[in-house]
Amino acid sequence: MNTERPIGIFDSGIGGLTVVKAIQAALPHEQIIYFGDTARVPYGPKSQVTIRKYAYDDVAILMRHQPKMIIVACNTVSALALDVVEKASGAIPVIGVLKAGAELAVKATKNNHIGVIGTQATVSSNAYACAIHQLNPEIEVVSKACPLFVPLAEEGFIDHPATKLIAREYLTDINKHGIDTLVLGCTHYPILRRVIEETIGHGIRIIDSAEAVALRTHQLLTESGELNHHRRTTAPHLLVSDLPQKFSVIYQLFMNSELPDVELVEV
Amino acid sequence: MNTERPIGIFDSGIGGLTVVKAIQAALPHEQIIYFGDTARVPYGPKSQVTIRKYAYDDVAILMRHQPKMIIVACNTVSALALDVVEKASGAIPVIGVLKAGAELAVKATKNNHIGVIGTQATVSSNAYACAIHQLNPEIEVVSKACPLFVPLAEEGFIDHPATKLIAREYLTDINKHGIDTLVLGCTHYPILRRVIEETIGHGIRIIDSAEAVALRTHQLLTESGELNHHRRTTAPHLLVSDLPQKFSVIYQLFMNSELPDVELVEV
Numbered sequence: 449m450n451t452e453r454p455i456g457i458f459d460s461g462i463g464g465l466t467v468v469k470a471i472q473a474a475l476p477h478e479q480i481i482y483f484g485d486t487a488r489v490p491y492g493p494k495s496q497v498t499i500r501k502y503a504y505d506d507v508a509i510l511m512r513h514q515p516k517m518i519i520v521a522c523n524t525v526s527a528l529a530l531d532v533v534e535k536a537s538g539a540i541p542v543i544g545v546l547k548a549g550a551e552l553a554v555k556a557t558k559n560n561h562i563g564v565i566g567t568q569a570t571v572s573s574n575a576y577a578c579a580i581h582q583l584n585p586e587i588e589v590v591s592k593a594c595p596l597f598v599p600l601a602e603e604g605f606i607d608h609p610a611t612k613l614i615a616r617e618y619l620t621d622i623n624k625h626g627i628d629t630l631v632l633g634c635t636h637y638p639i640l641r642r643v644i645e646e647t648i649g650h651g652i653r654i655i656d657s658a659e660a661v662a663l664r665t666h667q668l669l670t671e672s673g674e675l676n677h678h679r680r681t682t683a684p685h686l687l688v689s690d691l692p693q694k695f696s697v698i699y700q701l702f703m704n705s706e707l708p709d710v711e712l713v714e715v
Numbered sequence: 716m717n718t719e720r721p722i723g724i725f726d727s728g729i730g731g732l733t734v735v736k737a738i739q740a741a742l743p744h745e746q747i748i749y750f751g752d753t754a755r756v757p758y759g760p761k762s763q764v765t766i767r768k769y770a771y772d773d774v775a776i777l778m779r780h781q782p783k784m785i786i787v788a789c790n791t792v793s794a795l796a797l798d799v800v801e802k803a804s805g806a807i808p809v810i811g812v813l814k815a816g817a818e819l820a821v822k823a824t825k826n827n828h829i830g831v832i833g834t835q836a837t838v839s840s841n842a843y844a845c846a847i848h849q850l851n852p853e854i855e856v857v858s859k860a861c862p863l864f865v866p867l868a869e870e871g872f873i874d875h876p877a878t879k880l881i882a883r884e885y886l887t888d889i890n891k892h893g894i895d896t897l898v899l900g901c902t903h904y905p906i907l908r909r910v911i912e913e914t915i916g917h918g919i920r921i922i923d924s925a926e927a928v929a930l931r932t933h934q935l936l937t938e939s940g941e942l943n944h945h946r947r948t949t950a951p952h953l954l955v956s957d958l959p960q961k962f963s964v965i966y967q968l969f970m971n972s973e974l975p976d977v978e979l980v981e982v
Contacts, residue, residue, distance in 0.1 A: 487765055488755060494957050498754055568961060599866040610884070613877040690761050694835060 450674045454479040454685065455665065456515030458506040461489030462695070463598070463635035464521030465702040466658040467545065468684050471519070474662035475669070477676045480684040481513045487689035487715055490598070491524040492567035499569075503529035505715050507536035509687060516674055519661055520544040521635050523566055527575030541668055546570075548664040549631050549657035550579035556653045557629040560587045563622045563652075565644075566633030568593040576633055590625045594618040594634075601639040602694075604701055611640065615647040623648060631655045639702065683708035689715045717941045721746040721952065722932065723782030725773040728756030729962070730865070730902035731788030732969040733925040734812065735951050738786070741929035742936070744943045747951040748780050754957035754982055757865070758791040759834035766836075770796035772982050774803040776954060783941055786928055787811040788902050790833055794842030808935055813837075815931045816898050816924035817846035823920050824896040827854045830889045830919075832911075833900030835860040843900055857892040861885040861901075868906040869961075871968055878907065882914040890915060898922045906969065950975035956982040 455478050457467055462484050471480060485491075485506055491499050503525045510518060518537045520526045525533065526544035534542050553562050564576040571593040580589050596614050605611045622630070630652050632638055638656050645654055669675040688695075688710055696707040722745050724734055729751050738747060752758075752773055758766050770792045777785060785804045787793045792800065793811035801809050820829050831843040838860040847856050863881050872878045889897070897919050899905060905923050912921055936942040955962075955977055963974040 487761060493961070494754060498957050595870055596863075596866055596872075599863055603862055605863075605881075608880075608884075610877040610880040613875075613880065614872075617875075617877070690765050694760070 450516050451676045452679070453514055453516035454481040455517055455519060456481050456483070456510035456513065457519040457521050458483040458485070458510055459521040459635060460484075460491035460502070460524060461486050462698055462702065465699065466635045466638045467519060467521035467661055469703055470656070470658040470662040471665060472684070474666050475675070476681050477679040479676070479679060479682065481510060481515060481687065482684050483509050483687040483713070485689050485715060486691070490567070491522060492569040494569070496528050499524055500529040500532050503532045504536050507533050509713055509715070511537065515540065517541045517543065517665070517668065519665065521661070523570045523633050523635065523657070527570050527573040543661055543664050543668065545635065545657040545661050546575055546633070547579055548660040549633065549655055550576055551583065552660040552663065553629050553631045553655045554580055554583045554587065556655060557587065559626065559628045560584070561625060561627040561629070562587055562589050563625065563627040563630040564589060564591040564633045565594050565618070565622070565630065565637065566591070567598070568595055570633050576631060588625070590622055590627060592618055592622045597640055598634065598636045601636045602698055606640065607643070611643050612647065615640070615643050619644070619647045627652060629653045629655060632657060686710045687713050689713055717783050718943045719946070720781055720783035721748040722784055722786065723748050723750070723777035723780065724786040724788050725750040725752070725777055726788040726902060727751075727758035727769070727791060728753050729965055729969065732966065733902045733905045734786060734788040734928055736970055737923070737925040737929040738932060739951070741933050742942070743948050744946040746943070746946060746949065748777060748782060748954065749951050750776050750954040750980070751956070752982060753955045753962075757834070758789060759836040761836070763795050766791055767796040767799050770799045771803050774800050776980055776982070778804065782807065784808045784810065784932070784935065786932065788925075788928070790837045790900055790902065790924070794837050794840040810928055810931050810935065812902065812924040812928050813842055813900070814846055815927040816900065816922055817843055818850065819927040819930070820896050820898045820922045821847055821850045821854065823922060824854065826893065826895045827851070828892060828894040828896070829854055829856050830892065830894040830897040831856060831858040831900045832861050832885070832889070832897065832904065833858070834865065835862055837900050843898060855892070857889055857894060859885055859889045864907055865901065865903045868903040869965055871964075873907065874910070878910050879914065882907070882910050886911070886914045894919060896920045896922060899924060953977045954980050956980055
């Protein structure tokens with residue numbers, strides 16, 4: 449039965465764990481298989497050719513486990529290689545964080561001014577602005593790359609004064625544009641959600657792409673009748689291409705739970 | 716003639732450009748060929764097995780250009796895979812930043828208390844402490860991982876108040892141990908030298924591993940009679956495994972000169 453098959457999620461590294469957490473919260477009975485390409489992280493600063501090659505590999509690894517759908521937790525892949533994922537995954541549905549986040553942001557904005565923050569590659573690709581404009585060409589989108597947010601999150605500098613200074617530096621410009629909605633266009637950023645929220649001001653609606661994906665996944669599986677209602681909740685099945693130091697510390701930071709068994713796969 | 720052959724330098728990414736700069740300053744007539752494995756950077760957080768595999772590939776790429784020696788600008792490779800480099804490079808000499816830095820630090824210290832800062836992998840490997848203790852077992856070594864220094868350097872946050880806060884956070888502990896010498900055990904760190912120097916206090920001698928390598932290279936080529944005295948100075952021959960965005964900005968930041976032609980190689 450399709451309902452029993454796992455949901456496959458992949459990311460360039462461990463950032464996609466925020467998506468795993470959101471899916472677990474929204475769909476507690478689903479089996480999740482997660483691949484983090486920790487040997488080749490980060491994808492963000494790499495060229496499009498390289499990112500597309502990596503995306504193909506990542507899908508191939510998940511496909512061995514016969515997922516009922518694939519979630520692209522990586523914003524970079526969602527922006528630059530979603531077609532590669534769709535081709536490599538055959539007939540099963542694919543959800544990318546980017547489109548899910550864009551859709552939720554478009555629904556949320558009242559004044560048609562949306563801000564997007566992400567890695568350099570995501571922002572340079574202009575993919576969020578394109579996805580938003582496909583839904584509503586009248587919306588004004590202002591974007592800002594925040595390259596230090598990922599290492600700050602991984603270092604656990606959640607409440608650090610330096611993080612606040614850097615957030616202020618990154619977000620001041622974006623704040624001048626009168627946005628009412630801000631998309632966290634990188635899976636690491638929910639870890640810094642509080643400092644981002646405080647810096648940008650509490651009147652602005654934060655769109656967490658991970659939550660957006662979880663909503664969309666729930667909707668899609670409900671429509672297709674593939675939602676799993678009965679399975680006992682278990683830890684996600686974790687695949688990584690390299691087992692980095694501090695992995696269990698970062699896992700706890702992202703998931704608020706102990707690291708389960710991790711399987712190493714070659715890319 | 717051996718003198719005409721290039722000096723091969725490699726690093727996991729662009730950090731090793733600080734070594735290129737130091738070599739150019741000390742040995743202005745040498746042809747330099749530099750390989751930066753920008754597709755697979757960073758090596759720091761990866762496992763030893765992966766790092767050793769990558770080191771082998773990196774040397775193979777340089778060997779195609781028949782270098783007269785190989786400089787391992789990557790501290791991670793110097794710490795965990797120098798034997799791989801020596802094996803793969805055959806009869807030509809190999810200099811690693813780590814040993815060169817350790818030697819210079821041991822010469823510099825008066826009170827036998829040395830501090831070492833680097834990436835998580837370099838510090839966890841304990842390789843600087845081992846190299847220092849091989850030269851003088853009486854020296855006390857205190858180490859500290861500073862994972863945010865690399866992204867701060869690449870973001871150009873040279874003088875930023877956040878960088879000062881983070882430097883204070885990282886260096887306060889190390890400062891309590893009464894060190895008189897501090898090794899910059901990561902090739903990116905010379906970019907942040909001033910803020911590190913200000914934070915640690917001006918009484919402490921900073922050992923820049925890039926300068927240490929340049930000194931050692933000069934000595935070695937002088938001894939073997941392979942020093943090039945006559946060649947016209949040219950830009951380094953740059954090879955990268957991926958051409959990242961902002962590469963030319965970062966090149967300027969590291970080298971204070973315009974980006975020359977860059978050759979893309981597959982890994």
